[in-house]
Amino acid sequence: MRSGARPGGRDPLKLGAAFDRLKTERGWEMPIAVGGVTGRWPEVVGPEIAQHCEPEGYDERERVLTVRCDSTAWATQLRLLAPQLLVRLNGELGSGTVKLLKVKGPSGPPRTPGQWRAPGSKGPGDTYG
Template sequence: MSDQPAEPKESAGSKEPSGIDLARVALRAAKEQARARGAAAQQKKQAKRGGLRSGARSDGRDPLPLGAAISRLIAERGWEAPAAVGGVMGRWPQLVGPEVAQHAVPSSYDEDERVLVVRCDSTAWATQLRLLAPQLLRRLNDDLGPGTVKFIKVQGPGGPVQRYGRLRAPGSVGPGDTYG
C-alpha cells in the first residue's frame, strides 16, 4: 500500500459533481429565489402606491398627441377600412365632382360585404350613376386601397310612406306592404 490518498474512480465519460459544483448550483438557485421574492415584493409595494410609476424613459402609458392616439386606436381595433370609407363620405364632392355630389350621396357602407350604398335624388341620376359605377369604384379603390370597396349599390329616391286610414296593423307601411 502506498501513502497517497485514493482518487475517486471515474466512470467512462461521466464525472460525479464535486462539492464545489454542488455549492455553485445551490447558490444559483438561492439567487433566483431571492430575485423572485424581491420582484413579488416590488409588485406588492407598487400596488400599494397605486400602480406602476413612469420613469425617465417613455413607455406605453405616456400621453400621446390626439392624432397619434386615434391612429393607434383605429389600428388596434381593425377599423382601417371603415375609417377610410368614413373619410370618403366626408370628401365625396372631391372624389366624384360637384355635379354628381349634388345629386348622389353615400348613405352606408357594409364592412363585411364591402358594399358602398349611394342614394340618388332622381331615377335619372341613379341610372347615370350605375353607368359610372365601374369608374367610380376604380377611383375609390385607388384612393382607399385595393379591395376596400367591391361593389357600389345605387338606389333611387325613396317614396313617402303611405298611411291610409286610422286603423293599421302595427309595423305595416300601408297598402303596398301586402303586394310586394
C-alpha cells in the first residue's frame, strides 16, 4: 500500500526496515551494537575472562567500555590484555567504536565509620581496588 503514485517517505515499512531507519535517525547504532556484544560477552572475550570480568557500562561520547573484575589479579590481567581485547571488540563492533577499556577491580563493602573505627582508615587495600 502506497501513499501516492510514487514511493515516498510516508509509505509503510516492514518492521525491520522501520527499526533500522529509526536507529539510524536517532544515532542508536553504536549503543545497540555495544549492547549486542555485552550480551555475547563470553563469546567475544572467551569463557575464562567472562567468568571473572563483566562489562559494566559504555560511554558513547568518550567511547569507553567499563569492565568490572572480581579480583585485583584479574583486573591487572585484563589491563595487560586490553590492546588485544580492543582489537577484538572493534572487529565485532566496527573500527573506533571502543577507544579505551576502563578496567575496575572489585568493589568493597560500603565504608561507613563504625563506633570503633578510626577516621580515615580504609581497610585492606589489597582486596578492594
